Amino acid sequence: MKDVYVVGGALHPAGRHYDKNIDDLAAAVLDKAIADAQADIEALFVASSTAELGNKQQLLGVYVLESLGLDKIPVFRIENGDGSGGAAVVAAYHALRAGEYNCVAVVGVDKPNDVLSNQQQDIYATTLDTHFERYFGFTPLSYAALMAKMYLKKYEYKYEDLARWAVLMHAHGAGNPYAYFRRPVKLEDAVNSEVVSEPLRLYDVGPLADGAAAAVLCNNKKKDGPRILSVTTSTNAVGFNARNEYDVLYSLEEAARSALKKAGITPRDIAAAEVHDSFSIFGALALEGLGIVKRGGALAALREGDLPVNLSGGFKARGNILGATGVYQVVELAWQLMGREFKRVEGNYGVVHSMGGVDRVSTVIVVGL
Amino acid sequence: MKHESVPIYWRNIPQYYRLVAKRCKKCGAVHFPPVVRCRCGSKELEDLELPKEGKLVEFTVLHQVGTDFLKQKPLVVGLVELSNGVRVVGQIVDAQVEKLAPGAKVEVVFRRVVADGKHGLVMYGYKFRPVGL
Amino acid sequence: MKVGIVSWGAYIPKYRIRTEEVARIWGDDPLRIVDVYLVDEKSVEGIDEDAVTIAVEAARRAIRRAGIDPKKIGAVYAGTESKPYAVKPISSILVDALGLSNNVFAVDMEFACKAGSEGLVAAIGLVKAGQVEYGMTVGTDTSQGEPGEHLEYSASSGGVALIVGRDGVAAxxxxxxxxxxxxxxxxxxxxxxxxxxxxxxxxxxxxxxxxxxxxxxxxxxxxxxxxxxxxxxxxxxxxxxxxxxxxxxxxxxxxxxxxxxxxxxxxxxxxxxxxxxxxxxxxxxxxxxxxxxxxxxxxxxxxxxxxxxxxVQERQKTGVPTVEDMLRDKIYVDYAQYLKMRKMIKLFD
Structure with missing residues (x-):
């Protein structure tokens, strides 16, 4: 089995890119990543959550290649909802491990702002069970709110404890040149923001943003690119109504256990983590799921100070770029380990957590120098 | 969403109207929404209409909604445990939110869920409503 | 040959608007309006209710009170003048919502406010003829009255279902x-x-x-x-x-x-x-x-x-909400909420 390295990467700033088509936006970052890697790619893995429903484009990979004038390269479209990015990296990783290709690219792109905000809610809600959850008006936010409510009660936290997540994310996002929001916020801003689904407020929700990220992965090391030590994707095939607990991300627990074991590291070795905090509560639960803090301890740890989680600013400050986010996270983490664009983290291992739906599928990717 | 699929609605009518679940003939586990295979491995499943009363486990008041619910917001949505222990998610209607709390007794009611524009189909389904609040 | 009402079920939506609130909007003297019509307040359906949902609730209560297998109901009639559809029956929705068999006579009837009771006559006829074991009729409405017109002071929402049969006749x-x-x-x-x-x-x-x-x-x-x-x-x-x-x-x-x-x-x-x-x-x-x-x-x-x-005494002890219970169980709305709930605000659809 061959090793897999992150050889090149490129990010497009998250935002409202009304002037760019989805294929062109993806093509622009892919072009940059290929140039960064100085390698020819043999296959393209495309991650997107809503290219079809929101941007009305199937076969997106082909149109991305057409925009760059690249011919005859196989394309694979990966859809795992807002966890598509992590899943596409996994698919690319497996192809390289098997020795099928030497170098491939993963591009993640989503442009939620091509539709109106309520249509975004419609589309995001298709990550839920369309017949029995979306139909009745549920959205991912509503479930995050239910989970937050139960979590805060169970561990006797105040809302203020959860609001610190947004404050930390904004503090981190200020150091990310590609983040949607690059300014710190005060706790009182978060605590006084409008209620969107109690107990959650506006600052608990990662804003949907347009963006694209690309990574070139190869099975030979080039320059100083870090290695992908392990990947695991796991699912939670239990509906929200039938779950045993509501303060656990079941899909993450299994993915984390397996990926860390395969990489031969423990949670204590994690120098930086990029987790799927589409809603603040998921960020807290991800810290627990990865084993960085004990169950119920995330908000207490947050109270005590800085944590090396989401140095990108996470979904709150970098933005929620839906299916592209997992690719952003991998590039961000690689750069954090390398000290490129971000301050170099102290340590050699980092993990990415990319999740689709409300704890339906999680991918954990362990990256090491 | 505009132009909801009529066949999708139609085929789910037993669930939407009467909460018809699947019960495993082998281990007795009840599945809602229905499944084709029980976790015990058995594929011998029979229809079971769920009870029409239960209690609220938790709820939230949702202010950001999709296009179908823009004129009904905020939506009260929650998790309900029916009297046989099966849990179902759904909208909570006719509720005075300040009086609502986990453990509140609720009953299943039949309500409009989505109207497909002014000319399309009106789609119905189960919701929950507090009893004695 | 005893034929009659086996069971009844009523449903009144929870919302009410006071006559004085309607009169406030249209510049009428509320005391005079109450004196003319003797209507203090009227029921208003919730935003997700219509003549269909009201009929289902009333019918479910009638079945619950009767304690009969719904599959024994061989005829179902809906009498209304506020059909959500010009063409598409309420009665067929009742068939599936109530879990009746598919071998059932079903039709919606229209004769202004009399249709529901005409359904009662039809159901009685089928039961008497031995064609069906039980028949059901539902009178259901979310009545219309033009805003600002006097009909608005009374036009309201509710439904009543009656089950007719030979066994267990209460009336x-x-x-x-x-x-x-x-x-x-x-x-x-x-x-x-x-x-x-x-x-x-x-x-x-x-x-x-x-x-x-x-x-x-x-x-x-x-x-x-x-x-x-x-x-x-x-x-x-x-x-x-x-x-x-x-x-x-x-x-x-x-x-x-x-x-x-x-x-x-x-x-x-x-x-x-x-x-x-x-x-x-x-x-x-x-x-x-x-x-x-x-x-x-x-x-x-x-x-x-x-x-x-x-x-009747047995039927009165089933725990099904009484009309009196529902008259007391209410939430008041103002005129703006009333317009929203009755879908009378002009919106994009």
Missing amino acids: ELEAVYSYVSDTPDFWRREGSPYPMHGEGFTGEPAYFRHIIGAAKGLMEKYGYKPSDFAYVVFHQPNGRFPVRAASMLNIPMEKIKPGIVVTHIGNTYNASALMGFAKVLDVAKPGDKILLVPFGSGAGSNAFVFTVTDV
């Missing part, structure tokens, strides 16, 4: 008599959102002529006198009409009063007289005779005489 049918003529007192044209009516013309030539015609006709034909009845229930477009009809028939007030609901919920159209009937059944004693006379504009009345049986 045995003794007699039925109809009285119908072409009297254009009230109508709504195809595609028109609100009905038109003839103001005072809805009184003497319409309501009173047909109610009295049916009630008198029945009493004469079958030999009843007012003193035979423990309760008398008429259609209730407002609080004054049924009282006056009673006095025209020399029926004392105390027999009319228990069945009056219009003061608290307004005119629920197809559920109006049936709601009064359900309220009476909630408290009636074995042996009581009930005269029930619904009325539909256009115009016609059916007069029914029922005798309450011992079974």
